[in-house]
Amino acid sequence: MPRKLRIVHCFRSPVGGIFRHVRDLTEAQVAAGHQVGIICDSTTGGEHEERLFEAIRPMLALGIKRTSMQRHVGPGDIADGWRTYKIIKELRPDVLHGHGAKGGVYARAFGSLLRVSRYCVARLYSPHGGSLHYDERTVTGKLFFGLERLMERFTDHLLFVSDYERRTFIRKVGAPRVPNSLVYNGLRDEEFEPVPAGGADFLYIGMMRDLKGPDLFIDALGRLRQNLDRKVTAVMVGDGEDLPRYRAQVERLGLADDVRFMPPMPARQAFALAGCVVVPSRAEAMPYIVLEALAAGKPIIATAVGGIPEILGANSPALVMPSAEEISKKMRLVLERPDTYAKLMPGAVDLKSRFGVAVMASDVEKAYFSALLPRRG
Missing domain, CATH: 3.40.50.2000 (Glycogen Phosphorylase B;)
Known part of the structure; x- marks a missing residue:
């Protein structure tokens, strides 16, 4: 029987497709017996998103942790990041899954810091478009794609939600140098x-x-x-x-x-x-x-x-x-x-x-275990 995991999803804004994707994954992962938690921004979302949080809160063994995460890179990231790292450290996840540009940086950077403390955690990243929308010919685009390339060193598995996204990553960032999978979004x-x-x-x-x-x-x-x-x-x-x-x-x-x-x-x-x-x-x-x-x-x-x-x-x-x-x-x-x-x-x-949710959850779980196997044996 596959072991049960402590899974933490980290992303910035609890609105739109990323939030929907995380909720679907969360429900499927809880049904599979895993313990799941969410870390996201506290300054975005409205009444509709609050209702969605309340609907999933009872099933999340690791809870919903909301803290400030600014959209753009800036000095505020130092304080925001430190708070997020302390939350992640307390949750002690087996899997840290970052979604979107900011969630991806936090999950991989802080997962790597946990490694320094001799705590093994699988670091996965789903771009969901994110920084890939930038024009690679601009200074901003070059900065973000350079950062994406650097962060690959701290990534155990990349998860793409479309072949277009994977092709864009290859064109703008470079061919992935870590294991990667194409997993389509799924519906109930x-x-x-x-x-x-x-x-x-x-x-x-x-x-x-x-x-x-x-x-x-x-x-x-x-x-x-x-x-x-x-x-x-x-x-x-x-x-x-x-x-x-x-x-x-x-x-x-x-x-x-x-x-x-x-x-x-x-x-x-x-x-x-x-x-x-x-x-x-x-x-x-x-x-x-x-x-x-x-x-x-x-x-x-x-x-x-x-x-x-x-x-x-x-x-x-x-x-x-x-x-x-x-x-x-x-x-x-x-x-x-x-x-x-x-x-x-x-x-x-x-x-x-x-595009069924069962197919999506199964493929994501396979990526989690493949990222853990080299270190867990």
């Missing part, structure tokens, strides 16, 4: 139940920041209204510091009566508000929202960035470039031929075989 069985269409035509759900493309979504709606005689309605679900700017954009384009803003909520609850889900991201690794929407039986329009084509297929008619004009044209097709368009989406059976 109940998420493959269809969600009926709601009253609005289109839905945007995600963080309110330009990287995710809400401005492209709004501009596409504006173009669509100019080219159609009928009213077009949309719901935008999410929060972020740029939300006021998107509200102003809606007002400026005369869409205030047609676009409704709503606070963060569970994805399946949001899916019931509209017929088609639009994912207008400028950059992604392997977004959960695409998987969730397809599993719920929703037709989608998604930009061909990151790992999205790996979900839909490289030649899927649902793919567009991150352009308001292209998104608008695809929106029009959805409105004119809704039944035909819906049949172009991948089927639930194929999705479940590739």
